[in-house]
Amino acid sequence: MLMKKLFLVLLMVLAVSLFFYFDLNKLLTLDGMKASLSTFEAWRASSPLLAAGLYFLIYVLVTALSLPGAAIMTLAGGALFGLLTGTIIISFASSVGALLAFLVSRYVLRDTVHAKFDGERLRAINAGIRRDGAFYLFTLRLIPAFPFFLINLLMGLTAIRAVTFYWVSQLGMLAGTIVYVNAGTQLAQLDSLSGILSPALLFSFALLGLFPLLAKKAVALIKRRRIYARWQKPAGFDRNMIVIGAGAGGLVSAYIAAAVKAKVTLIEAGKMGGDCLNYGCVPSKALIRSAKLAHQMRHADHYGLTGDEPRFSFKQVMERVHEVIGKVAPHDSVERYTDLGVEVLQGYARIVDPWTVEVTLNGGEVQRLTTRTIVIATGARPFVPPLPGIDEVGYLTSDTLWDAFARLDTAPARLVVLGGGPIGCELAQSMARLGSHVTQIEMAPRIMAREDEEVSALARAALERDGVRVLTGYKALRCEVKEGRKLIVVEHDGEELAIEFDELLCAVGRVARLEGYGLEELGIETGRTINTNEYLETIYPNIYAAGDVVGPYQFTHTAAHQAWYASVNALFGHLKRFRVDYRVIPWTTFIDPEVARVGLNEQEAKAQGIAYEVTRYGLDDLDRAIADGAAHGFVKILTLPGKDRMLGVTIAGEHAGDLLAEFVLAMKHGLGLNKILGTIHTYPTWAEANKYAAGEWKRAHAPKRVLSWLARYHTWRRG
Structure with missing residues (x-):
């Protein structure tokens, strides 16, 4: 493949070199064309079809090789063949030549460019080209002042289809072709090309170039009017923004709105801080810390101390968890956000129309507020699988276990954790370290299935060392109570197994909270989540969504990330909109050892067909x-x-989540491993691992031939 590309490049270079070597470029000047016009006209008169065919081929060649003189060739076509025939010949010849240049660029250059630059960024550009490429190309083709040969080469690097490129070019270049061909019919009277494109004509072309964009805006406006047609827009608004939900996405949205002095109302029916503060990140990490300390006490001999079974009150451990929640809670409290300038209403919100939100306050009072924009940040809730008998035996979720466990004096003797994802793994390991006999059930062949196989194996080994019974490839069938014993029945390789438990924890995933907010009545499209575009808009351009209710990631930090885009677009989208950027999304599973990741892993790279080195x-x-x-x-x-x-x-490994931050920064800003290697890291710290990893890459890519020469040089220097 490489040899074919090199041969094609050499062939093109040779053709261009011969073109200039034989001074053929002089023919493609205005003076040269005018001087040779009579000869060409005589030839055309004697052999019209041959002249037209040869002219067509030469024009294609000039365009395909991006040679200077296409404009002169167009003038000559008008002089030789007249307005109608000249326009037809040149329209097709220019489009065919442009297509050839496009294909050569794609064949020779695109893979190299894609390998050179960031794959995620190029995928985003290509997605935009697939979506808007025809409009964009049409706009450029309508403005002759923009070098057409450059358009051909650059478009070859994108994902636009060749067929689309051809017909848009054919149509888009037609207006300019007609102008030049018409001018060519009066070639003898032309003194310079500036006589063709007067300032007034250039301005007209510029306006014509804006036509596709204006047409697109007009179509969007028509769609917008159609969407809002059945609603009566208020003459004025009580608020600039209403935010529904006070989790990470809602809090950040409200904070940004208040920071830019917009009048914003935040509505939350439950606890401020949402799932992360009350049921997720904060309590789980507090529990993990206590469990890790118990583990270290049990294995103190590993540190040269006397190991012993830790003595503790499980109730006190859970009291500490709730104390931690209480200490973090002021960061997300009503009082703090009120002080920041946010109006906080505690109650249930329902969107009545695109600009009106009805709030049923927890005290029973009902208010209706009008707003210019709305941000939906209602989060997600644990999914409970519809197993027969599950309600009879009772179950816990990541939302309910904290209050349930707080009432226990000791950890549950037998705990079944249903699910092998991050939440299930974290809680299974922690409860095993705190004394529970834990059985973890996962239907997939391995736990933490989104990670590479070696990571899944490492996680499984870590959990099993702490006493967790990990069952992968087991499908939960039903729950039942027999003689006062609670059982879950699972199936593996065609055989059923009944597992007795005291508590059942469902950790099989989370589903977006979509019901009860008026989305169905408004016709806002939902599936597993709310459907939004790249600006986080719903079908209503003034209603946005952010966080777990949108996906595709259910992390606190991505909810906050999305909230910036949703709130800024909601408040300032009429001036400038920003596409949400998912290029560099990190996450961490806080088992021991931690597993942290950003970007692609091996199984994803293989699935997407992306070439990589490890x-x-x-x-x-x-x-x-x-x-x-x-x-x-x-x-x-x-x-x-x-x-x-x-x-x-x-x-x-230990502190993996913290170590990852340096790589996240580097990937976000396009820095490579050489930059990390060249950065001083304090000794002895965990962060040195990043530098040594970069050093491993450098060692593998050392210039062996140069090093061999250096060895000889130093030998010579020693005499």
């Missing part, structure tokens, strides 16, 4: 890991072949 650094080599007694795990980096540009990073 660089790996084992944490058993890191001095600080050895000193901390945690010399296990790894840093694994995927890069473009032969490049230090990162496609993704996976870290498994």
Whole structure:
């Protein structure tokens, strides 16, 4: 393939060199064309079909090779063949030549450009080209002042279809072709090309070039009017923005609105802070910390101390969890947001029309507020699988376990965790460390299935070391009560197994909260989540959504990330809109050892057909890991072949979530591993692992031939 590309490039270079070597470029000047016009006219008169065919081929060649002189060729076509015939010949010849240049650019250059630059960014550009490429290309073709040869080459690097490129070029270049061909019919009277494109004509072309964009705006306006047709828009508004939901997405949206002095109301029926503060991130990490300390006490001999079974009150552990929630709660409280300038209403919100929200306050009072924009940030709730008998035996979720466990004096003796994702793994390991006999059931062949197989294996080994019974490939069939014993029945390889438990924890995923907010009545499209465009707009351009209710990621930090786009677009989208950027999304599973990731892992790269190299650094080599007694795990980096540009990073080990931040920063700002290698990292710290991983990449890509020459040089220097 490479040899074919080189041969094609050499052939083109040779053709262009011969063109200039034989001074053929002089023929494609205005003076040269006028001087040769009589000869060409005589030839055309004697052999009209041959002249037309040869002219067509020459025009195609000039355009395909991006040679200077296409404008002169167009004038000559008008002089030789007249307005109608000349326009037909040149219209097709210019489009065919442009297509050839486009295809050559795609064949020779596109793979190289894609390998050079960030894959995620190019995918976003290509998605935009697929969506708006025809409009964009048509606009450029309507403005002759823009170099057409450059358009041909640049479009070849994008994902626009060749057929689309051809017909848009044929149509878009027609107006300019007619102008030049018509001018060519009066070639003898032309003194310069500036006589063709007067300022007034250029201005007209510029306006014509805006036509597709104006047409697109007009279509959007018509769609907007149709969407809002059945609603009566208020003459004025009580608020600039209403935010529904006070989780991470809602809090950030309200904060931004208040920061730019918009009048904003935040509505929350439950607890401020949403799932993360009250049921997710904060309580789970508090529990994980207590469980880890219990584990370290049990294995104190690993640190040269006397190990012993930790003595503790499970009720006190859960009291500490709730104390932690209480200490963090002021950050998300009504009082804080009121002080920031946000009006906070505690009650249930229902969208009545695109500009009106009805609020049923927790005290029973009902208010109706009008608003110019709305942000829906209602979050998600745990999914409970519809197993027969599950209600009879009772179950817990990540939302309900905290209050349920707070009432217990000891940890549940037998706990079944249904689900092998991050939540299930974190809680299974923590409860095992706190004394529960935990059985974890996962229907898939492995736990943490979104990670690479080696990460899943590492996680499973860690959980099993802590006493968790991990059952993968087991499908839950039903729950039942027999003689006062609570059982869950699972199936594996055609055989059923009954597992007795005291508590059943469902951790099989979360589903968006979509019901009760008026979405159905408004016709806002939903599936598993609210359907939005790249600006986080729903079908109503003034109603946005952010966070778990949108997806595709259900993390607190992505909810906050989306909230910036939703709120800024809601408040200022009439001036400038921003497409939400998902290029660099990190996440961490807080088992021990932690698993953190950003970008692609190996299984995703393979599934998407993306070429990559793997660089790996084992944490058993890191001095600080050895000193901390945690010399296990790894840093694994995927890069473009032969490049230090990162496609993704996976870290498994102590403090993995914190170590990942340096890679997230580097990927976000297009920095490669050489930059990380050239950064001073304090010794001895865990962060040195990032530098050593970068060093592994550098060592693998050392210039062996140069090093061989250097060895000879130093030998010579020694005499």
